[in-house]
Amino acid sequence: xxxxxxxxxxxxxxxxxxxxxxxxxxxxxxxxxxxxxxxxxxxxxxxxxxxxxxxxxxxxxxxxxxxxxxxxxxxxxxxxxxxxxxxxxxxxxxxxxxxxxxxxxxxxxxxxxxxxxxxxxxxxxxxxxxxxxxxxxxxxxxxxxxxxxxxxxxxxxxxxxxxxxxxxxxxxxxxxxxxxxxxxxxxxxxxxxxxxxxxxxxxxxxxxxxxxxxxxxxxxxxxxxx
Numbered sequence: 001x002x003x004x005x006x007x008x009x010x011x012x013x014x015x016x017x018x019x020x021x022x023x024x025x026x027x028x029x030x031x032x033x034x035x036x037x038x039x040x041x042x043x044x045x046x047x048x049x050x051x052x053x054x055x056x057x058x059x060x061x062x063x064x065x066x067x068x069x070x071x072x073x074x075x076x077x078x079x080x081x082x083x084x085x086x087x088x089x090x091x092x093x094x095x096x097x098x099x100x101x102x103x104x105x106x107x108x109x110x111x112x113x114x115x116x117x118x119x120x121x122x123x124x125x126x127x128x129x130x131x132x133x134x135x136x137x138x139x140x141x142x143x144x145x146x147x148x149x150x151x152x153x154x155x156x157x158x159x160x161x162x163x164x165x166x167x168x169x170x171x172x173x174x175x176x177x178x179x180x181x182x183x184x185x186x187x188x189x190x191x192x193x194x195x196x197x198x199x200x201x202x203x204x205x206x207x208x209x210x211x212x213x214x215x216x217x218x219x220x221x222x223x224x225x226x
Contacts, residue, residue: 008042009204019074024050024081028204028217041132050081052221053202057083060201064165071197088188088198092149094130097158099123099166102181104207123163157195158187165197173208176224178215181207
């Protein structure tokens with residue numbers, strides 16, 4: 001294997017068969033030692049979070065694939081905390097896609113003049129460029145198309161996929177008495193330009209509450225697989 005990228009929460013290796021291997025780590029995004037999926041830097045390390053993130057990713061990727069939604073998932077090894085994935089190109093230099101069911105986090109900080117914290121949102125999708133120095137700036141569909149990052153069709157596909165996947169995750173959590181407030185995804189595209197879900201679907205990328213109380217990633221994983 002050849003190391004091709006060291007990420008915040010995963011390292012990426014190239015495999016001889018043309019696919020890639022993601023090695024999950026115990027690092028989480030956050031600030032001042034507090035987890036926050038919306039932050040753009042590693043803020044803390046939680047022992048075992050890589051394992052539970054992979055475990056949840058396997059569960060949801062298999063469910064999303066079964067729903068006929070294109071992803072990069074091939075297989076995984078819990079013993080090595082790794083996941084084999086199909087090759088995919090990222091949009092631009094990297095794009096994060098957030099689907100929000102509640103007004104919390106960075107969304108509320110931006111728009112608190114117009115909405116109450118915790119208010120319902122209608123499967124609200126927003127996209128940000130992955131750029132730590134610029135604070136992951138928001139970008140509109142028109143901006144993405146004008147900048148040549150993606151086509152109008154790719155944007156609409158990505159938005160629809162985001163809402164469908166979020167609903168799959170939210171419904172599953174709700175069965176366990178858990179409420180999804182927001183979730184962060186990453187998408188790429190294959191050699192034919194088809195949009196596919198990449199990265200992970202894990203507790204470290206979502207904000208979940210139970211009885212109005214925030215559930216941290218490790219506790220969420222424990223509750224989910226209990």
